Amino acid sequence: MSITEQLHQQRDAALTQIASAGDLATLESVRVAYLGKKGSLTAVLRGLGSLPPEERPLAGKVSNEVRVALEAALEARRAELSSVALKARIGAEALDVTLPGRSRPVGSRHLIEQIRAEVVDVFLGLGYQIAEGPEVELDYYNFTALNTPPDHPARSLQDTFYVRDLSGERSDIAGESDVLLRTHTSPVQVRVMESQKPPIYALAPGKVYRRDIADPSHLPQFTQIEGLVVDEGITFADLKGTLDHACKAIFGPDRRTRFRPHFFPFTEPSAEVDVSCGICAGSGCRFCKGTGWLEILGCGMVDPNVFGYVGIDPERYSGFAFGMGVERIAALKYDLPDLRVLLEGDMRFLRQF
Numbered sequence: 001m002s003i004t005e006q007l008h009q010q011r012d013a014a015l016t017q018i019a020s021a022g023d024l025a026t027l028e029s030v031r032v033a034y035l036g037k038k039g040s041l042t043a044v045l046r047g048l049g050s051l052p053p054e055e056r057p058l059a060g061k062v063s064n065e066v067r068v069a070l071e072a073a074l075e076a077r078r079a080e081l082s083s084v085a086l087k088a089r090i091g092a093e094a095l096d097v098t099l100p101g102r103s104r105p106v107g108s109r110h111l112i113e114q115i116r117a118e119v120v121d122v123f124l125g126l127g128y129q130i131a132e133g134p135e136v137e138l139d140y141y142n143f144t145a146l147n148t149p150p151d152h153p154a155r156s157l158q159d160t161f162y163v164r165d166l167s168g169e170r171s172d173i174a175g176e177s178d179v180l181l182r183t184h185t186s187p188v189q190v191r192v193m194e195s196q197k198p199p200i201y202a203l204a205p206g207k208v209y210r211r212d213i214a215d216p217s218h219l220p221q222f223t224q225i226e227g228l229v230v231d232e233g234i235t236f237a238d239l240k241g242t243l244d245h246a247c248k249a250i251f252g253p254d255r256r257t258r259f260r261p262h263f264f265p266f267t268e269p270s271a272e273v274d275v276s277c278g279i280c281a282g283s284g285c286r287f288c289k290g291t292g293w294l295e296i297l298g299c300g301m302v303d304p305n306v307f308g309y310v311g312i313d314p315e316r317y318s319g320f321a322f323g324m325g326v327e328r329i330a331a332l333k334y335d336l337p338d339l340r341v342l343l344e345g346d347m348r349f350l351r352q353f
């Protein structure tokens with residue numbers, strides 16, 4: 001085969017490979033195979049010097065033409081492949097701004113939180129201020145300073161979660177403890193009166209704990225909202241007016257309230273407040289057990305003995321206090337037959353509110 005034929009054969013083979021190269025890397029390897037330092041065309045060009053002198057001009061011309069042709073073909077294919085690669089990248093990165101956005105479900109406050117906020121709003125509107133106390137409380141605040149002596153049945157192990165020092169480092173509370181989970185929000189009354197001077201208009205929402213087994217009407221952890229007013233000339237009429245207003249604001253203007261005598265160690269006189277049943281409007285139904293009334297809170301005039309613990313002069317000041325259960329309000333407002341749904345986190349129930 002003449003050198004010209006060899007060169008043309010190489011050219012044709014190279015052109016076929018260039019045309020069929022599917023990407024830039026393959027194309028580059030074709031270039032190296034023919035035109036690289038150790039490429040086959042390069043080898044032919046190097047061998048030109050050993051040809052007989054009369055063959056050299058033609059061989060030189062043809063090999064040069066072949067090299068130029070291959071370089072042009074390589075360049076053209078390279079341009080083609082790069083634009084394909086660019087288009088593919090742009091296609092892959094394309095943003096369709098006309099697509100509808102992905103919507104996230106909007107959360108909402110838990111029913112207990114909603115009611116707590118509603119009640120807080122009512123009292124903020126009356127000028128009350130929010131107060132707080134610890135959930136892990138001292139026996140002194142939960143009982144003693146609330147006029148609840150050590151032998152009072154409310155202190156029973158059956159009602160109260162005591163916090164005991166299991167490390168044994170504190171011998172003073174070994175066996176029995178003066179630290180407990182507060183059983184009501186009333187200890188916040190004592191803390192407020194210890195740290196503030198009258199006039200006091202305070203509201204203390206918070207979690208409380210009792211050793212109850214959860215059932216339709218009991219929860220071992222629930223939420224109370226405590227109210228405390230201490231000022232000059234506060235009477236039971238102020239208590240009644242305030243709570244009647246609050247009940248109408250919470251349950252609706254057509255609800256009525258009634259006060260029943262009751263006992264709490266830290267108020268005297270004490271009362272329980274019922275609100276008229278929303279289902280039968282007071283005529284009696286299954287929900288209100290035929291009475292027409294639903295119990296919703298405990299209250300009373302601050303016992304002078306409690307003032308004694310915090311150094312407030314009972315001759316000058318008087319006050320009232322109340323405590324309402326938020327879960328109970330939720331149950332009454334929305335006719336919930338079982339309080340446990342409020343703690344279970346079942347979205348099918350919670351989404352309704």
Ligand code: PHE
Pocket residue numbers: 183184185186226264267270298299300321322323324
């Ligand atoms: N702390 C009482 C309870 O949990 C409620 C209450 C609060 C009663 C304030 C009177 C005054 O039952």
